[in-house]
Amino acid sequence: MNHDEYHRKFADAIIEQIRQGTAPWQKPWAPGERVMPMNVDTDRSYRGGNSLHLASVQQEQGYGDVRWGTYRQIQARGGQVRKGERGTRILSFQDKKRIAVTDEQGRPRRDAEGKKVYRYEKLKAPFVRQYTVFNAEQADGLPERSNPTPEPLWKVHQEAERVMEDVGVPVRHVQGDRAYYHMKRDEIVLPERGQFPSANHYYQTALHELGHSTGHKDRMNRETLIEGIDGGFGSPQYAREELRAEISAMMTGERVGVGHDPSRGAAYVEGWIQALEEDPREIRRAAADAQKISDFVLDRHRERVAERDPVAVAAVRTPAQGPQRIVVPVPRIPVPERGFGPSR
Structure with missing residues (x-):
């Protein structure tokens, strides 16, 4: 199989899963689940790309x-x-x-x-x-896979809070149902914590917006964020940036231990399909960028941990593993007119 055939086959498989709502980032993953x-x-x-491809299979x-x-x-x-x-x-x-x-x-x-x-x-x-x-x-004949005991949720939430703080993007809480990243103000806007059905939902949404914020010119200077803002909601550029933020939220959510909430992606399905149909290599680029986003977020966290307590840096969690998948009901949060935020 040549590389063009490989990319087309991978993209076609992902497109079909997106249509069915079963792509890896469209599924809810339980806190602590590997x-x-x-x-x-x-x-x-x-x-x-390899990680997303195998997760898809x-x-x-x-x-x-x-x-x-x-x-x-x-x-x-x-x-x-x-x-x-x-x-x-x-x-x-x-x-x-x-x-x-x-x-x-x-x-x-x-x-x-x-x-x-x-x-x-x-x-x-x-x-x-x-x-x-x-x-x-x-x-x-392979040995059984070991499943480390998941961290208690209070500890996971404590670390998720530190991860948010350590990236250094201001978070403003506003009564309402809007959650988004505002690039010009360089801030994340979230509903009040009490409006979320659980702390997991809060941090899952926050990690998605944190993913967007890494594209700021003073951080990763990501082209898809800048072009997405210019194109506006519904544009192909907007959908490409949302794809990166959603996959990165899944990756970071597992690594931190809060799981993943897929409810933000419903509004972008057609845009994702169009992007992959036009360019089969886009899914690997998106996955590679998502990996960089997740790495950026957690590398910042480790750096701050080392500054606060050099001995504790070795204890920053590695990807958690958990026993099973659960489906959690999620609230509807509309897409804001400007900035990047979840669709529901």
Whole structure:
């Protein structure tokens, strides 16, 4: 499969899920639930477009296990992919090559554990390589996935509050039903806390608007935010920015532990479909930008934690895992005329 075919197939699958309301960011995820894919061998989360692609396949196939790996990686963990199982293609951007370090006699250098030592050299011409991975449910013999006990909600909410504060965007609470980011004033406007049915809903909405705020010229200077403001609600540019904010809210919501509320996206469905039909690569760009947004938010948080308490920085939470999915009713919040905010 060439890269154009890969992007078209990925976009078509996402478009169909958007129409059905089942794309990963259109589903409600419970606080503490692990939904973003991770590598079975390294336990590290997949990132950007690969993360969204595999999450989409999980949703489509009904996989409850978020672990993925190549045929060899699964074997290395004691598993065996079942005969007849079809893998999923992902892309790996290669801009460095690994070179074994040798001594004066040309023999491989080894570390204290006897493993070969490597160095990495930047390539003059980066390239993209495709890999085939399998979900853990497509294999036998793998150890059971461990499910760490979720943090208590009061602690999750406390950290979510700190995350909001540490990015440094002012938050103003106004009686009413509007939630949005105002770029010119560089502030987030939210309904009063008591208007939300739960603290989770409050922070889920806040993380969406915080995602928009990262596009300010003094932060990430994101083109889609600026063009979206200029285009206004209903424009293709507006929909592209909303796609980034919604996917980033899902990513950050999992990493912080508050889960995800998908209610903001209903008004943008047609815009998302149009964007992906016109350019299949847009979904990977949106996912990559969403990953950068989530990283920006949590990197700021870690920096502030380190400033306040250097010892505590190691305790900043990694992605939480939880046992099951729940569906939570959500309030309707209209889209503001200007700025970026949820549709309901």
